Amino acid sequence: MTEIFTGDFTQQEPIPQASIEAAMAVLNHGRLHRYNTAGEEIAETALLEEEFAAQTGAQFCLAVASGGYAMTTALRACGIGHGDTVLTNAFTLAPVPGAIAAVGATPIYVGVTENLVIDLDDLKSKLDQARVLLLSHMRGHICDMDLLMDMCNAAGVTVIEDCAHTMGATWNGTPSGRFGKFGCYSCQTYKHVNSGEGGLLIGDDPEAMARAIMLSGSYMLFERHRAAPPPETFAQIKYETPNISGRMDNLRAAILRPQLADLPAQCERWNARYRILEDGLRDTAGLTLPHRPQQEGFVASSFQFLLLDWPAEAVQKVLDRCRARGVELKWFGGAEPSGFTSRYDSWRYAASHPMPASDRILAGIIDMRLPLTFSAEDCALIGRVIKSAISTTWQEINDSSNT
Numbered sequence: 001m002t003e004i005f006t007g008d009f010t011q012q013e014p015i016p017q018a019s020i021e022a023a024m025a026v027l028n029h030g031r032l033h034r035y036n037t038a039g040e041e042i043a044e045t046a047l048l049e050e051e052f053a054a055q056t057g058a059q060f061c062l063a064v065a066s067g068g069y070a071m072t073t074a075l076r077a078c079g080i081g082h083g084d085t086v087l088t089n090a091f092t093l094a095p096v097p098g099a100i101a102a103v104g105a106t107p108i109y110v111g112v113t114e115n116l117v118i119d120l121d122d123l124k125s126k127l128d129q130a131r132v133l134l135l136s137h138m139r140g141h142i143c144d145m146d147l148l149m150d151m152c153n154a155a156g157v158t159v160i161e162d163c164a165h166t167m168g169a170t171w172n173g174t175p176s177g178r179f180g181k182f183g184c185y186s187c188q189t190y191k192h193v194n195s196g197e198g199g200l201l202i203g204d205d206p207e208a209m210a211r212a213i214m215l216s217g218s219y220m221l222f223e224r225h226r227a228a229p230p231p232e233t234f235a236q237i238k239y240e241t242p243n244i245s246g247r248m249d250n251l252r253a254a255i256l257r258p259q260l261a262d263l264p265a266q267c268e269r270w271n272a273r274y275r276i277l278e279d280g281l282r283d284t285a286g287l288t289l290p291h292r293p294q295q296e297g298f299v300a301s302s303f304q305f306l307l308l309d310w311p312a313e314a315v316q317k318v319l320d321r322c323r324a325r326g327v328e329l330k331w332f333g334g335a336e337p338s339g340f341t342s343r344y345d346s347w348r349y350a351a352s353h354p355m356p357a358s359d360r361i362l363a364g365i366i367d368m369r370l371p372l373t374f375s376a377e378d379c380a381l382i383g384r385v386i387k388s389a390i391s392t393t394w395q396e397i398n399d400s401s402n403t
């Protein structure tokens with residue numbers, strides 16, 4: 001029996017009808033710029049910020065053009081610029097070191113553990129090398145945030161959270177993005193809400209958020225925001241902060257508001273799919289599943305497993321066998337960066353030191369998206385395809401090492 005999967009790993013769900021109707025209203029009146037309002041009208045962008053702040057429990061929220069822009073703005077608002085160093089994950093995606101490079105700073109990479117979270121021992125040894133940690137909750141894996149915050153607070157290191165993969169997720173009941181000075185989110189098509197492009201920035205620090213709002217290109221219109229610090233906070237900041245335009249527009253905000261209302265239900269749908277795959281792959285010889293601690297309220301918009309210490313040719317064989325049956329897996333250990341599978345040593349604009357313990361993990365990480373267009377049966381089928389590819393290849397490895 002050779003089952004073939006025919007679904008598409010990059011196909012998201014259509015935009016919900018409520019979003020389409022809200023978008024049509026904006027298109028019909030034509031006031032797409034967030035500060036272009038008629039009379040007493042409240043801009044969609046301002047409403048989005050107000051709602052996302054309430055949803056996450058943050059004091060302040062700023063909607064921006066992308067997740068990458070949210071991160072550069074957070075770094076700038078924390079005073080990071082040319083010549084500074086910033087701690088960040090060795091296991092993340094290109095926009096993260098890119099944000100650090102964009103402000104003229106240099107990343108210092110921190111290793112990854114078998115559970116695909118930042119290595120807190122490695123972090124501890126590097127805390128004296130920077131005053132900011134740009135923490136990427138890569139692929140939705142959340143480290144022990146209580147411990148991390150204790151360590152960073154004690155060392156005087158400011159934490160900025162990259163929540164591109166943790167919108168809707170929690171640690172010990174606290175939303176991801178609420179631990180650091182800023183939480184940064186992406187609203188582009190492959191994340192948890194979809195406006196094509198877009199980003200959100202949340203935080204409780206009035207001065208830092210006032211700087212972020214000025215940076216985003218608010219001219220002197222910050223009083224039109226509804227999740228911003230009071231006007232007094234801007235008194236000096238408005239003169240001192242350059243405008244680096246990266247606002248969100250009302251069309252995207254209109255598309256996003258109904259999706260944020262749906263987010264909790266969507267998160268459950270992702271996790272139901274994750275559990276099916278996890279159940280299907282449990283107890284597969286040669287395969288390691290990351291442990292998900294009980295405190296982690298994750299949102300599984302993607303799925304990872306490890307083929308730890310496998311020879312590269314054997315990993316490639318698993319990928320080939322899966323692809324032949326319609327299952328596209330991504331491999332972080334590939335020799336060349338392809339698609340989004342880049343890793344710290346592929347960002348050659350920023351020098352890195354060898355990290356053998358992390359290299360061992362990265363060489364074994366296999367990754368796939370879990371779009372909500374997949375049914376429960378799709379997930380079960382994908383699980384069977386992967387399990388069979390791994391079992392066959394594992395058998396071959398063991399046969400050849402026994403002869």
Ligand SMILES: *Cc1c(COP(=O)(O)O)cnc(C)c1O
Nearest residue numbers: 066067068093095162164186188
């Ligand atoms: C997508 C992504 C971002 C940034 O998102 P953009 O909106 O594309 O700029 C940041 N961090 C991670 C880990 C991402 O995957």
